[in-house]
Amino acid sequence: MNAQAHQGxxxxxxxxxxxxxxxxxxxxxxxxxxxxxxHGIIGENGAGKSTLMSILYGFxxxxxxxxxxxxxxxxxxxxxxxxxxxxxxxxxxxxxxxxFSVVENIMxxxxxxxxxxxxxxxxxxxxxxxxxxxxxxxxxDAIVGELPVGLQQRVExxxxxxxxxxxxxxxxxxxxLTPAEADHLFRILDVLRNEGxxxxxxxxxxxxxxxxxxxxxxxxxxxMVATRKTAETxxxxxxxxxxxRSVLLEVEKQPAKPGAPLLKVENLNVKxxxxxxxxxxxxxxxxxxxxxxxxxxxxxxxxxxxxxISGIEKAQTGKVTIGTHVIDLTGxxxxxxxxxxxxxxxxxxxxxxxxxxxxxxxxNSILGYHREPKYSKGLLLDKEFIRKEAMERIEKYDIRPPxxxxxxxxxxGGNQQKIVLAREIERDPDVLIIGQxxxxxxxxxxxxxxxxxxxxxxxGKAVLxxxxxxxEIRSLSDRIMVMFDGEIMGERxxxxxxxxxxxxxxxxxxxxxx
Amino acid sequence: xxxxxxxxxxxxxxxxxxxxFACLAGLYSERSGVVDIGLEGKMLGGAFAAGAAAxxxxxxxxxxxxxxxxxxxxxxxxxxxxxxxxxxxxVAGVAINFLAxxxxxxxxxxxFGQGGRTPQLDKASxxxxxxxxxxxxxxxxxxxxxxxxxxxxxxxxxxxxSFLAVPLTWWIIxxxxxxxxxxxxxxxxxxxxxxxxxVGWLRYRAVLICGILCGFSGTYLAIGQSAGFxxxxxxxxxxxxxxxLIFAKWKPVNAMYAxxxxxxxxxxxxxxxxxxxxxxxxxxxxxFQALPYILTVVLLAGFVGRAIPPKASGIPxxxxxT
Numbered sequence: 001m002n003a004q005a006h007q008g009x010x011x012x013x014x015x016x017x018x019x020x021x022x023x024x025x026x027x028x029x030x031x032x033x034x035x036x037x038x039h040g041i042i043g044e045n046g047a048g049k050s051t052l053m054s055i056l057y058g059f060x061x062x063x064x065x066x067x068x069x070x071x072x073x074x075x076x077x078x079x080x081x082x083x084x085x086x087x088x089x090x091x092x093x094x095x096x097x098x099x100f101s102v103v104e105n106i107m108x109x110x111x112x113x114x115x116x117x118x119x120x121x122x123x124x125x126x127x128x129x130x131x132x133x134x135x136x137x138x139x140x141d142a143i144v145g146e147l148p149v150g151l152q153q154r155v156e157x158x159x160x161x162x163x164x165x166x167x168x169x170x171x172x173x174x175x176x177l178t179p180a181e182a183d184h185l186f187r188i189l190d191v192l193r194n195e196g197x198x199x200x201x202x203x204x205x206x207x208x209x210x211x212x213x214x215x216x217x218x219x220x221x222x223x224m225v226a227t228r229k230t231a232e233t234x235x236x237x238x239x240x241x242x243x244x245r246s247v248l249l250e251v252e253k254q255p256a257k258p259g260a261p262l263l264k265v266e267n268l269n270v271k272x273x274x275x276x277x278x279x280x281x282x283x284x285x286x287x288x289x290x291x292x293x294x295x296x297x298x299x300x301x302x303x304x305x306x307x308x309i310s311g312i313e314k315a316q317t318g319k320v321t322i323g324t325h326v327i328d329l330t331g332x333x334x335x336x337x338x339x340x341x342x343x344x345x346x347x348x349x350x351x352x353x354x355x356x357x358x359x360x361x362x363x364n365s366i367l368g369y370h371r372e373p374k375y376s377k378g379l380l381l382d383k384e385f386i387r388k389e390a391m392e393r394i395e396k397y398d399i400r401p402p403x404x405x406x407x408x409x410x411x412x413g414g415n416q417q418k419i420v421l422a423r424e425i426e427r428d429p430d431v432l433i434i435g436q437x438x439x440x441x442x443x444x445x446x447x448x449x450x451x452x453x454x455x456x457x458x459x460g461k462a463v464l465x466x467x468x469x470x471x472e473i474r475s476l477s478d479r480i481m482v483m484f485d486g487e488i489m490g491e492r493x494x495x496x497x498x499x500x501x502x503x504x505x506x507x508x509x510x511x512x513x514x
Numbered sequence: 515x516x517x518x519x520x521x522x523x524x525x526x527x528x529x530x531x532x533x534x535f536a537c538l539a540g541l542y543s544e545r546s547g548v549v550d551i552g553l554e555g556k557m558l559g560g561a562f563a564a565g566a567a568a569x570x571x572x573x574x575x576x577x578x579x580x581x582x583x584x585x586x587x588x589x590x591x592x593x594x595x596x597x598x599x600x601x602x603x604x605v606a607g608v609a610i611n612f613l614a615x616x617x618x619x620x621x622x623x624x625x626f627g628q629g630g631r632t633p634q635l636d637k638a639s640x641x642x643x644x645x646x647x648x649x650x651x652x653x654x655x656x657x658x659x660x661x662x663x664x665x666x667x668x669x670x671x672x673x674x675x676s677f678l679a680v681p682l683t684w685w686i687i688x689x690x691x692x693x694x695x696x697x698x699x700x701x702x703x704x705x706x707x708x709x710x711x712x713v714g715w716l717r718y719r720a721v722l723i724c725g726i727l728c729g730f731s732g733t734y735l736a737i738g739q740s741a742g743f744x745x746x747x748x749x750x751x752x753x754x755x756x757x758x759l760i761f762a763k764w765k766p767v768n769a770m771y772a773x774x775x776x777x778x779x780x781x782x783x784x785x786x787x788x789x790x791x792x793x794x795x796x797x798x799x800x801x802f803q804a805l806p807y808i809l810t811v812v813l814l815a816g817f818v819g820r821a822i823p824p825k826a827s828g829i830p831x832x833x834x835x836t
Contacts, residue, residue: 057708059833080710095705097698098825108698109709111691119691 008071010035010167010198011056016065018051025051027222029065033167033215038189038199040209040230043219044242044442049202050092052219053169056200057089058082069167083109088160089169094152098145102155103127105144106162123162130161134191150181157188168192169200174208178297179470179502186212204242204443206235207471218242242443253454256478259288261321262462263343263431268318268329270304270486278304279315280486286431286462291453293477293494294466297505301486302466303348306435309464310345311338312353322431339368344424346417348435348466354420357409361399362390364408365423393422398448414445421449425456432456435466450476470501517660522781524664527673528739530777532557532731532748534676536755537762537769538683539727545687545764546720547700547826549603552592552610553728554752560585560732562618565632565743566625568639568736577639577737582729588614589725590718597717600830611752619745630745632736641670641738672734677770679727684766696720700824703831713831731755750807757810760821779806 011033018026026048033039043049054060056067058076067074069085076082082089096105103123112119124140131137136154144152153173160168170189174182189199189212201213209216210230217227218241226241263286270279279301286292296302307313308329309320315329322341327333335345347353355364366375366386375382390404397418399411408416417437424432437453438446453476457463467473473480474494482489482504489504536553543550560581568577588610595606619630626632646667653663687693695716699706703713735751736743754776762768783802790796814821 059708078710079708083710089708091708093704095702095708097702097705099701100698104694105705108694108705109711111694114691116689116691116694 008035009033009068010037010070011200012068012071013052013056014066014068016052016055016062016067018055018060018062024222026055026062029224031217031224031227033198033200035070035198036193036196037214038193038201038212040201040203040213040216041219042203042206042209042216042238042242044204044444047219047242048222049219050171051222053089053171053200053202056082057087057169083163083165086164086166087169088157088163088165088167090153090156090160090171090173092172092175094149094156096144096152096155096159099143101141101143102138102147102158103140105155106140106159110163126162127158130158134161134188134195136188149176150178150184153177153185154188165197167198167200169202171202172204173201174203174205176298178505179498180506182208206238209238210235239443251450251454251475253476254458256290256457258290258478259460261285262288262323263464264321265309266319266321268305268308268320269316270301270308270313270318271316272304277316278486279308282318282483282486282488284464284481284488286464288430288462289457289460290478291457291463291465291476293473293480294464294483294488295470295473295480295501295505296468296483298468300483300505302435302468302483304486305483306345306348306433306466309338310343310347310433311335336368339427339429342430344427344429344432346420346424346432346434346437348439350416350420355408355416357407359408360405361394361408361411361419362387362404364419365390365393365404367423369423369427393426397422412442413440414442414449417441417449418445421452425452429461431462431464433464433466436468437465438467438469438472470498470505474498474501516657518785520660520664522778522785524668525781525784526774526778527665527669528777529780530773531673531676532734532739532751533755533758533773533776534770535672535679535727535731535734536752537758537773538676538679538766539724539731540756540759541683541687541762541764541766541769542696542720542727543724544759544827545700545824546696546717547703547824547829547831548593548596548717548721549607549828550592550721550724551604551607551756552588552752553724553731553755554748554750555607555611555614556585556588556725556728557732557735557752558611558618558746558748559588559614560729561736561747562614562622562632562732562743563729564733565635565736566622568635569626569633569742572639574639574641574733574737578729578733581733581736582726585729585732586722586725589721589728593718593721596830597714597721600832603828603830615746618743622743622745632743635737635741639737640741641672641734643668643670644674670734670738672730672738675730676734680766680770687766692719697824700826703826707831707833713833717831728752754806754810757814760823761810761813763821764824776806776809779809 009032013029013031016026016029029052041049051060055062058079058081061077067076074085076085097108103120106127107119107123112122127140136158138151138154144155173185177185192199203209213230215227216230216233216238218225218238220242266283268279268282269277272278282305284292294302308315308318311333312335318329320327320329322343325341351357356367375386387404394402394404399415399418408419411419434453437449441449453463453465465476477494480492480494480496480501482501484505484507489509492501536557540550540553563584564577564581567580568574592606592610595601596603622630622632649663649667652659687697695706695711699713699716706716707713735747758772758776759769762772783805786802787799
């Protein structure tokens with residue numbers, strides 16, 4: 001594909017193994033990454049991708065095996081050694097100092113002398129040169145914490161290049177980006193490849209792999225199961241390799257049969273604690289038997305919308321109607337009351353709101369409903385009944401490992417989400433509100449969760465789905481609304497194109513003009 | 515009136531000095547992400563060491579060296595608990611305070627048998643006042659003479675060192691590589707680690723600087739301001755310094771102003787002892803003594819606006835990916 005792609009490998013891993021106690025994270029991994037290529041590593045969450053990259057970047061040391069950089073054996077005990085070997089990494093959670101300016105972040109660890117004055121001038125010059133060479137412009141004096149995530153990521157890439165990285169590892173780089181920002185990132189990766197840099201792209205998104213990589217390696221349960229030329233493989237083959245069986249990428253569903261409106265939100269305005277309007281005059285309606293999807297880049301008011309509708313936080317103005325109950329969102333309402341009216345809520349952040357990580361699976365399975373008479377025996381909880389019910393749900397939802405006593409923190413993301421989902425769906429609510437249902441969830445569980453959501457719809461429930469995953473919104477929703485800067489930008493059908501929705505997500509209202 | 519003002523300001527400077535040393539000490543530690551509630555204990559330990567060593571050796575400088583040594587040892591204990599062992603920094607700091615409070619009295623009694631104090635020092639083994647050039651000759655010039663000879667001149671060396679430490683600290687924090695890394699490690703240790711810099715070593719250095727400055731602070735209490743160590747002589751100054759640090763939003767120059775403010779209140783309290791206030795009469799001295807503490811509560815409760823500490827302060831760094 002690329003002329004430079006076959007000059008001999010930039011990285012060679014031989015027999016890399018790494019265990020954390022009894023858990024084998026990486027098992028006998030071999031990998032060859034060609035110089036000047038974009039090499040994708042794909043796999044489900046927990047497949048061992050991040051561990052492998054952490055070994056390469058010196059965050060962990062491998063138990064067995066060896067690493068060769070440009071044909072030479074390399075010993076990488078810490079990040080310093082990795083940087084010296086020409087490896088740069090863009091972490092999933094950016095490793096930036098929010099209160100520092102761009103130039104301070106770039107020079108941290110490569111200051112060029114004990115005094116800063118000269119270093120800052122040099123860094124500025126070099127930053128300008130890099131910006132021109134790779135078309136990555138960013139204001140050197142901007143405070144990093146105030147930049148949008150797309151630009152923060154650019155700072156991370158520039159940081160790696162500033163240190164002279166020839167090999168760039170990107171860990172789930174598009175998780176936080178808009179489609180437009182992601183496209184720009186891919187153009188940058190293209191330029192980097194043309195400049196002879198080697199890029200390792202870690203992702204679980206098949207489309208990105210197909211779009212940008214030359215070669216792709218698939219990891220499953222700590223092992224490297226296959227390496228393919230991207231041009232010679234397909235999404236379905238890769239998906240199958242990832243999970244070890246075929247998966248449905250498209251969600252199968254019948255056309256919706258919408259009934260009477262079950263959930264109505266009117267004139268919702270929400271201010272955050274700093275007094276910034278986060279939701280502006282939002283109104284929506286969800287009917288029985290349909291899924292309304294709310295798309296948008298994260299941080300555009302979706303979280304506040306969810307919190308206000310579910311009664312967690314007060315709104316400035318607005319009321320919600322659940323069935324026949326009209327509830328004023330500005331006053332005396334709380335999450336428990338909303339549940340009594342027949343609304344269930346799967347919160348977007350399961351660690352903060354959905355689960356108590358230190359509690360057992362069984363305890364988590366009754367959170368928020370623990371006051372119900374059926375769970376108590378006199379003054380005490382009826383542990384026996386709780387455990388029995390939890391076990392039934394574990395079987396029904398295929399929660400693994402099947403233990404009611406294991407702490408919630410010990411389950412994988414997908415299984416944690418199933419615990420929350422089981423708890424909320426088994427209430428048989430009329431209205432289901434669900435935020436980021438598959439964030440940090442592996443493919444097998446995604447498929448399952450999507451199926452349950454469709455089942456809820458087909459059982460005549462009203463489902464309000466909020467997700468930053470556009471694919472998810474498009475494949476599940478019967479109607480799609482897009483939020484931008486707290487406003488609902490418009491409504492589209494599920495057939496709306498990605499570009500059209502992308503423009504709305506970027507705040508461009510008149511799609512005809514664009 | 516003018517003379518009174520000068521005298522109050524003069525004692526403000528003297529009373530601010532130990533606060534200023536301790537406040538800057540805390541600044542290094544907290545900027546690196548290590549919350550230091552043990553300033554008090556390090557001051558006290560340092561004060562005892564200064565008093566004891568100055569008495570034995572007869573030299574204030576050896577007293578200072580001993581104070582720095584002891585204070586750094588306590589700082590290393592705090593560092594070991596909170597950096598290496600990733601323990602709770604507040605608990606470790608409180609432990610340092612108890613350790614110092616108990617040990618100083620125990621050792622003082624065992625060595626000198628004077629109920630936990632160290633013997634009175636003669637003038638030669640204390641830091642005595644430095645008279646700046648021309649202080650005597652221009653003393654009689656109106657206004658300026660008094661200002662120069664009383665307020666500017668006539669303090670001991672440690673006072674001048676404490677105020678010189680302010681621009682020095684500013685320069686180190688904002689103009690050197692060490693300062694940049696120090697600020698970074700308090701905000702985002704993971705960013706520092708992935709940049710190939712050791713988080714632990716950086717924090718240990720910060721904690722040691724904190725120990726050195728606390729040593730100065732303790733020395734000033736025992737053999738600058740007084741003529742020997744008295745039990746519990748730090749009397750909460752370490753906590754006031756911590757309050758000043760928050761009030762100053764972890765900035766060196768602000769820290770100086772905050773410490774001067776607390777020193778000023780202390781000076782006023784002393785000045786007002788037994789004085790009649792027109793229209794009110796004699797106010798119990800306890801009210802004035804309580805004033806700095808009341809002010810601390812009021813200021814910290816909201817008058818300074820939001821004081822945002824370094825983001826990672828108080829959190830041990832665990833090298834782990836989430």
